Amino acid sequence: MDLQDTRAVVTGGSRGIGEAICLELASRGVEIAIADIDEDGMADTVDRIETETDSTAEWYYVDLADPDLVDERTDEILDDLGGVEILVNNSGIMGPTAPLEDVTVEEWDQMMHVNLRGQFLMCRAMLPTMKDAGFGRIVNIASITGKAPLYNRAPYATSKMGVIGLTRTLADEVGEDGINVNAICPGSVEGPRIQRVFEKQAEARDVPYEQVEEEAKAESPIGQLVQPEDVAGVVAFLCTSDADRITGQDLNVSAGRVMY
Template sequence: MSGLLGAKVVITAGGGGIGAAMARAYAAQGAQVALCDIDKAGAEAVAADLPGALGLGTDVTDEPAMEAFWDRALDHLGGRVDVVCANAGIGGPVAPLAEIAMDDWRACLAVNLDGAFLACRRAAQVMGPQGSGVILLTSSTSGLFGVPTRSPYVAAKWGIIGLMKTLAMELGPMGVRVNALCPGAVDGPRMERVVAAEAQARGMTADAVRALYAEGTSMRSWVTAGEIADMAVFLSSDGAKHVSGQAIAVDGHTERMT
C-alpha cells in the first residue's frame, strides 16, 4: 500500500488478536508503531518483534493512564501520529437484559466506548492541528444489528458508529479521515470465550454456536484477524484518501445475527 512507509501509528489493545495483527501489518508496510494493552506482557512481546515499536501496559478506561500512554507514544514517535486504531474492546456479559447487573453493563461500555473516546480525543487534539491523519475505530457487525443476550456489547458497538460519524464530521475539514471497522466472527481466543458463554446461556454446544455464526453470513465462514488488519492498512493508505465516515464490515456479508 502507498503512503505508509515511515507512518506513525498508535494502536490500543495491540497485545493480541486484531490489534496485534494490525501492528504487524502496519510494520510490514514500513510504519512505526506504538501500542498499548491491558496485558502488559502481551504488549511488550508484540512490540519486541517489530522494528522501532513501543509496547506499554495500559488500561484504556483509566484516563490518567491513557494520557500517560499518549505522552510516551508521542515522544517515541517524534510528536507526530498518522494513524490511530482505537481497537480496545471486551465482549461483556452474555444474558438477557433483565438479568444483567449494572456493574457488568458499565464495565462493558467502559472498555468499548470510554476507551474509544479517550483514544480518539487525544488523536483529535494531535491530528486537527497537524492537518492530516486517519482514525479507525473497531466496532463490530454487532454495531449494525441487534443480538439477543448481548445488549451491553451491542449498545457499545452502536455507540462506536455514532462516535465515528460525528468525529468524521468534526475532523474532515481539517484533513482527517475517520472510519469504523466492523469485524464479523473472528477466529481466535476472544471469540472462543464468547462462543463458550453463548453456548452456556443458550443450552447449546460450542460447535453449534460456531456453526450459527458461520450460517448467518453469505460466505458461510468466519474471518481472521489478518483480514481485519488488511482492511485497516488499506483504509490508512492513499488508496482510501476519500473514504471517511464509513462503517465497513469485514464479515463475509452478515445476513442475520445468531
C-alpha cells in the first residue's frame, strides 16, 4: 500500500524514536497528528516535517495518564483529520531504576498509566473510525525489556510485557475488521533517554557509566546500539500493504540482543 495521503496519530512524537517515526511516515506522504505533553518538542517536530518533507503535521497536547483528556483530544484529532488509518503508540516513560522493594506505589501506577493504560486508551479511541473504514494499522512500541530482564527495571519491564499482551489480544479481536496490530520491541536506542538509564544503572551497581554502555553493546552480535531511524523504518513497513499478513507480532529491533 502506498502511504500517500493516509493519516497517522503518533504519540510521543516530540523527540527520539517518536520524532524519527513522524519524519519517516511524513516522508512517505502521511499526514501526521502528534500527541504528546512536550509542546516545544512537538512544535520542533512539526517544523522538521514541514521543512524536510512534502507532508503536513499538527500537534496536540495529550496527557496519556488523563482518560478524559485523551478522549477530548482524540475527538479533536479525528474532527481535524477526518479519520485515521494509522496509530503509533510510542509514548512512554522511563520510571524508576531501583530494586522492587524500593519502588513506590505511585511510581508503579504512573508507569502503568502511561506505558500501558495510555496505549489502551488510544486504541479504544481510534478503533471505531478504523472499523467504520474497514482498515487500520496499529503499531505499539514495546521493548525487549518486556522479554528479557533488565537490572532494577521491574515496573518498566512489566508495562512493556503488558503492551505485548495487549497487541496479541487486540490483533485477534479486530482482524476481521481489516485492522492489523503489531508491536515493535526496540533494544537500547541511542540517545539521551538510554543514557539516563545507563547512568542510573551505573549508579545502582557502583560501576562506571562506560562499563554499562559497553556491556549493552556487547550483548549485541554486531556490537551496536539501535538508532531511532531503525525503529521508524519498521513502523513504516508495518503500515504498508507489504505487511498485510503480519499481525499480532512483536518484532525485535534490537541489534540482535534478543532473538525470540
